[in-house]
Amino acid sequence: MPTPSAADALGAALLASFRHSFQQYKTLADRALGQLSDAEWLHRPAPGSNSAAVIVQHMAGNLRSRFTDFLTTDGEKPTRQRDQEFEEPQSAAGIPALRQEWEAAWQVLFDLLNELQPADLLRTVTIRGEAHSVLEAVQRQVAHYASHVGQLVQLAKIIRGDDFQSLSIPRGQSQQFNQAMQDRK
Secondary structure (H helix, E strand, O other), X not given: OOOHHHHHHHHHHHHHHHHHHHHHHHHHHHHHHOOOOOHHHHOOOOOOOXXXXXXXXXXXXXXXXXXXXXXXXXXXXXXXXXXXXXXXXXXXXXXXXXHHHHHHHHHHHHHHHHHOOHHHHHOEEEEOOEEEEHHHXXXXXXXXXXXXXXXXXXXXXXXXXXHOOOOOOOOOXXXXXXXXXXXXX
16 A cells, blocks of 8 residues: 555646646647637537537536635536537627636636645546546546537538648658657757
8 A cells, every 4th residue: 555655746747637637738828819700619510510619618518616715615517508518509699708718717727736635536526417537537627628629620621621830740741750759859
């Protein structure tokens, strides 16, 4: 059985890993969204699919609901209007306000992560009345947001086409990238 200091170190490492993962996903989403005009945020590639605006609305609503008063209230707040998150905005004029909501919602998560302590990871929280350890609840959201960020990246690729600026190693440039990494050593 780990000593308390080893358990604290493990908990701190997990919290740092979660912070890093969430920050990486937010950065990836921001870089993809940054390639789109406000009007393009409303593009739906097929009937029944979601626009970037809808995905952002949903993620912002989820972030606020899950992480506001995270340790003391259910993660599905009674004030959340989840179904409305999936309604298309009326026009591109609402996108700047949506960007502000996006930033504010992520800040709720990052503020919480800065407050959580290693011992909190084993506390119990609820989401829709179902008990989860903090560790489980946070990991659940890492996976959830990763899937939506992938959707945002794919939408940006579809919309921008050949003008899409790669967010990682561009096609056909793996060898050059690997060589540059070796040269840095």
